[in-house]
Amino acid sequence: MYIDAHHHLWAFDPIEYDWIDDSMKVLKTDFQLSELKQTLSQNGFSGSIAVQARQTLEETNWLLSLAKQTDLIRGVVGWIDLKSPDLQEQLSCFTEQQKLVGFRHVIQGETDPDFMRNPDFIKGLQTLADKGYRYDLLIFAHQLPAAIEMLANVPSLHVVIDHIAKPNIKTGDKFEQWQQNMNTLAQNPKVFCKLSGMVTEADWQHWSTEDLQPYMRTVLELFGEKRVMFGSDWPVCLVAGEYQTIKQLVLDFINDNAPQAKDDIFGNNAGRFYQI
Template identity: 50%
Template sequence: MMLKVDAHQHFWRFTEEDYGWIGEEDKVLKKDFLPEQLSILLKENDMDACVAVQARQSIEETNWLIELADQYNFIKGVVGWLDLKADDLEQQLLGYKDKPCLKGFRHVLQAEPDPNFMLDPKFIRGLHILEKHGYCYDLLIFAHQLPHALKLVKQVPNLKIVIDHIAKPQIASGTGFKEWQVIMNELAEFPNVYCKVSGMVTEADLKNWQPSDFTPYLNAVFNAFGTSKVMFGSDWPVCLLGGSYSDIKNIVVDYLQPNCSDNFDDVFGTNAVKFYQL
């Protein structure tokens, strides 16, 4: 039976110090979000499993997510954080060899003020080390960073990379759609690059979005990547800024049913299992 996977969600115990990026306007997120809560939502929405993605850039975060995966069987994979520029990165990775739930890593590139951060030779070296040890990489960027991301991808042709949140185009305004689409098409040509249909609602008009707002973006993603390299992620609990878990899931469900119903299982499970080796 196909495992139905939410390929992108987060857990946290909220503190102002650790989650300073959550502003007052986002106060719905200023509380704990833990596996017990997600377990209920997954069952209600006919999902079996999830991939927990880092929300803090610390080794403590990585270790905590691994602990949660060890405790809760439905957490099938962890995307953690390590300093990919660290001289001892390889030694650090060897320390996780007995943690098969750790599947990959992510850096919050969208928050880096220097657009060339991701092209630093030390960072690229770190990505090569990830690939050497069988890990994958979640690419978290804004659409305006796509030109740099394309240069990055060209330097690591054998590293499995997934673009988080369709690279965060400006869905609310529609600004830059063509530029976003052109580079997403280029990235999709690399066989090692996948895309998550996740995090879209937070780039839309949070209070007034309609499912049709996402159709041009979903068309572009599926036309570029096909149904074999796209995976669903809820981005829970961040998605709660714009809707319930079921609201977010149904954006993709309602799109797939008339357009690619035969590939529903791929987007909602098979591709995530393959990419993350769940």
């Protein structure tokens, strides 16, 4: 059972998705259930995790409504205001939503360097941990030190690092620094990592498998075969490559370096992490 551990869905609106600029014209269209079903079927996936792309409860509920329509979506990673004093009450409204497996905040978009030190945000993360929800960590590589500090305050939280923490693959800048910080996070057995979103951090038009291999090798060595999962980051990945291309580059790497772990990395680990 192959599970794509990271994809998005949207009805495109230029105001709500203002981060999609003219360099991403391929994304300026709808990506909904029909497109998802066709794409996953063509690539041999029988399940997926739908991840939030907007920071609204409206989108969380929309994704959950889509998940009710198909067995293909095994879980939803939504958004909720973790700093809200009413967080407990808001979460209680989702008690019956079995496919709501976790939450994410677009920390990469936060300009405040102290955002991850906010005591209300940390308290919100602890609430998620207490209720058994998972957390997707979306950050840039330069935010890793703050993330390390933040997660040290929530040791019981199960976390997966999205897009290998977005190192600058295009230039290879600060590779060793990224490597060291990822090693620190990997010491926590509750922290997983997605092999996702890599081509969009490389040169969109001229990336090569060789550009990505040092990063994939680092993730596999640090987190091991049981804490790594494949995610396409479709449709965002389309700015740099087709779904089949993205899948194949990771599959080839795993076949060459850990062939015995293929089923885990392409499904079992996501199933365990998201409790689906």
